[in-house]
Amino acid sequence: MKRDIILAGVGGQGILSIATVIGYVAVQEGLFLKQAEVHGMSQRGGDVQSNLRISSEPIFSDLVAAGKADLIISVEPMESIRYLPFLHRNGWLITSTTPYKNINDYPGEEELLNEIKKVKNHVAIPAEAIAKELGSARSSNIVMLGAASAYLDLPFEKLEDGLRAIFGRKGEKIVNANISAIRAGRDFAAKYLEN
Amino acid sequence: MSHFLTTIGMCRFIHQQTKAEKANQPREAKLEKQKVLLLGDEAIAQGAIDAGVSGFYAYPGTPSTEIMEYAQRSREADELGIHRQWSANEKTAVEAALGMSYAGKRVIACMKHVGLNVAADAFVNSGITGANGGLIVVSADDPSMHSSQNEQDSRFFGNFSLIPVLEPSSQQEAYDMMAYGMDYSEKYRIPLLMRITTRLAHSRSGVVKNKRRDQNEVHMPEDGRQFVLLPSISRKRYKVLLETQNSFLDESENSPFNSYTDGADKSIGIIACGIGYNYYMENYPQGSPHPVIKIGQYPLPEKMIKKMAAECDSILVVEEGMPVVEEKLRGFMDAPLKIKGRLDGTLPRDGELNPNILRIAMGMDDLTGEKTPEIVKPRPPVLCPGCxxxxxxxxxxxxxxxxxxxxxxxxxxxxxxxxxxxxxxxxxxxxxxxxxxxxxxxxxxxxxxxxxxxxxxxxxxxxxxxxxxxxxxxxxxxxxxxxxxxxxxxxxxxxxxxxxxxxxxxxxxxxxxxxxxxxxxxxxxxxxxxxxxxxxxxxxxxxxxxxxxxxxxxxxxxx
The missing domain is CATH 3.40.50.970 (Thiamin diphosphate (ThDP)-binding fold, Pyr/PP domains)
Structure with a gap:
């Protein structure tokens, strides 16, 4: 088993929360893990990415090799396609469709969606809207995790266990919000692919 | 979302090893140890705590900051009364660390690469004074300048100061090298430099911890003049440092962090330093067909390298940062065999390495996927709203x-x-x-x-x-x-x-x-x-x- 994942977004969007849950489950499952994060200057509203590698065999590189990513999970649509050089030709692009516009020359949303749809395997999900509908806008990253869950090769119920373990001390309400979010993300992705 | 991230980021995951892991890692299976997920920086901090340090001194600088931050929030370090306050700058950090070493205690000073420039006066002279309690200076380099104004290579300072250098290739080695380095430092009464780079500093992986060693008692240097660098004393101390170089070389030849793995295809031999080793090996999941020298400790193990030079037709030097090792092998004169690396264009002269760069250098296909569409615009960092x-x-x-x-x-x-x-x-x-x-x-x-x-x-x-x-x-x-x-x-x-x-x-x-x-x-x-x-x-x-x-x-x- 091996999954090379690129997590993408804008500094401050909290992409590492997704990595934390996947990492927790991977370690519980006895898998090897390497997770390269971005700290420092780029965190100030710039483009950020994290490389997450999980495998049943020992892992050498902290970085995902170009053209070898099984998954790109992006919480921002323009950031999702920034990392296409890393995506394997059979890999999956899972992205939120909610733009984060802090630059003047941000591309048109239609144009952006067209580029995303050119990727053979993709899921474009309005994660923020779904999270808001569930009444917990802050859990949109967990909606993204749900949308990606089918491609992680980790048991879905283990991801839910991970959310319970990580958010447990924040109380039942937060745990339940996140469980609803991951399920909503999973269900949206399943439906998206049927259409 | 970011604020609850900070709390999540702090959780550490502990689990008992599974059967699969035990099969893969017999050494760890025997020890039945717990594994914790740590950033490279955090592994250094935990390694230092477990190696019995009495103090951390540092000035914040990406990518080194998390070493001190980990120590500051460690309850264990708190209970042990370990010093872990920021210093005014890197020079005061190294000097304070030298003072703690004088007092016979183990200590680390941490900084980013350009911080070592600020601390250079203290650091270079610490080679002449030597240490009393174990002293390791950690310098985190930033090739590709993710958060820095240059990509200077701290290993030059090791060379320059005639001080041994440790360069881990994994979070586990970063942890293990702290105890190893402290013993080394006390054996020869010499400070050590640990050099890491951004990717190791800020990448998380499983680390198996060892039993914690107690801190040293205060004990003054045996020679009351060891730290008095008057010219007459410095000349003697410098000779001691020069004479000890041969012992450092022996340590490197026998180090657990330097190894020679033979390979059948001797058309090229690989010398891979620090995380450069990972990027090379990533392309050979079944093992390298070529002989590989993995370097984690300097001075360079000369015998290993001479053996490779005698057996192989050419050598590729893989090092993150500047061509420090390559220059040493190459010199001004023509080497007796072809040496490849960053200087002859086999690898890029600047910037970070990655698995694909090594792939291409070894003559395999470039696997890079689709180009980034042109509509994707740069998104540079900005001052926060309300700053x-x-x-x-x-x-x-x-x-x-x-x-x-x-x-x-x-x-x-x-x-x-x-x-x-x-x-x-x-x-x-x-x-x-x-x-x-x-x-x-x-x-x-x-x-x-x-x-x-x-x-x-x-x-x-x-x-x-x-x-x-x-x-x-x-x-x-x-x-x-x-x-x-x-x-x-x-x-x-x-x-x-x-x-x-x-x-x-x-x-x-x-x-x-x-x-x-x-x-x-x-x-x-x-x-x-x-x-x-x-x-x-x-x-x-x-x-x-x-x-x-x-x-x-x-x-x-x-x-």
Missing amino acids: PHIDTYKALGEAVKDVYGDGHVFSDIGCYTLGAYPPYEIINSCVDMGASVTMAKGAADAGIFPSIAVIGDSTFTHSGMTGLLDAVIENTNMVLIILDNSTTAMTGGQKSHAYGRLHNICTGLGVAPEHVREVIPLPKNHNELVKIIKEEVEYPGVSVIIPTRECIQTIGKKK
Whole structure:
């Protein structure tokens, strides 16, 4: 088993929360893990990415090799396609469709969606809207995790266990919000692919 | 989402090893140890705690900051009474560490690569004094300059100082090398340098911990003059250092961190240093077909390298950062065999390595996927909405740039360096910690008017105070603006030594009290700030303006 994942977004969007849950489950499952994060200057509203590698065999590189990513999970649509050089030709692009516009020359949303749809395997999900509908806008990253869950090769119920373990001390309400979010993300992705 | 991330990021995951892992890692299976997920930086900190250190000394700098941060939030370190406060700068950190080593205790000093420049006087001379208690200086290099102004390679300092260097290739090695390095340091009474790079510093992986060793008792150096570098003593100490080089070489030949793995295809041999080893091996999941020397400790193991040179047709040197090893092998004269690396173009001369670069160097296909579509635009970092620097820069634009034109503002290292980007485009320099003050002085001496320095509070107490003293002595016609956001913001909000002290520091250094102006940078105070800047520009001498308002990131974290 091996999954090379690129997590993408804008500094401050909290992409590492997704990595934390996947990492927790991977370690519980006895898998090897390497997770390269971005700290420092780029965190100030710039483009950020994290490389997450999980495998049943020992892992050498902290970085995902170009053209070898099984998954790109992006919480921002323009950031999702920034990392296409890393995506394997059979890999999956899972992205939120909610733009984060802090630059003047941000591309048109239609144009952006067209580029995303050119990727053979993709899921474009309005994660923020779904999270808001569930009444917990802050859990949109967990909606993204749900949308990606089918491609992680980790048991879905283990991801839910991970959310319970990580958010447990924040109380039942937060745990339940996140469980609803991951399920909503999973269900949206399943439906998206049927259409 | 980011604020609850900080708490999640701090959790550490502990699990008992599974059967699969035990099969893969017999050494770990035997020990039945717990595995924790740690950043490379955190592995160093935990390794130091478990190696029995009594102190951490550091100044924050990406990618080294998390070493001290981990130590500061470690309950274990707290209970053990380990010193773990930030220092004013890297030089004071290394000197304090040297003092703790003098007292017989184990200690580490941590910094980013350019911080080692600041600490170089102390560090290089510590090779001559030697250590008493174990002393390791950790320097985190930043190839590709993710958060730095250059990509200098700290291993040069090891060479230069004749001090052994450790370079881990994994979080586990980073952890293990702390105990190993401390024993080494005490065996030869020599400080060690540990060099890491960004990817290891900021990558998380499983680490198996060992039993913690107790701290040393205080014991003075046996030779009371060991640390007295008068020329007559230095000459003797230097000879000792030179004589010990052969022992360092023996240690390298027999180090658990240097290894020679043979391979059938001897058309090329690989010398892979630190994480360069990972990028090479990533392309050979079934094992390397070529002989590989894995380097984790310097001086270089000469015998291993000579054996490779005798058996292989050529050598590829894989090193993250600058071609330190390659230059050593190559020299000026032609080597007896072909040496490939960053100098002959087999690998790029600058920037980080990665698995694909090694793939291409080894003659395999480039697997890079689709190009990034052209509609994707760069998204450079920006000052946060509500940042106090924005208000100061707006006022500075109106008071200086709009009146005198561009070219009058010397700046420094911190978030406020982002003032070089639009929409501000207000600063004209960023060189090293403190250079704003002294460059403004030199420019004023040359006749530039007005000459303005802009520096952060923490950067000012790091290296700006002495420059201000220079200006005061000559009553230089310049304005120093100390952007006081009451923290070390760029690295994530560490405590600033300047907090609550700036006014007194400036008047204490001799700036006239009526020309030390304090103001709160807020949009509603814009006109006041513009007026103050204009007044102090008009004053023909040293003025200091201190716009004070806390960083909005640190306020957010407190909520």
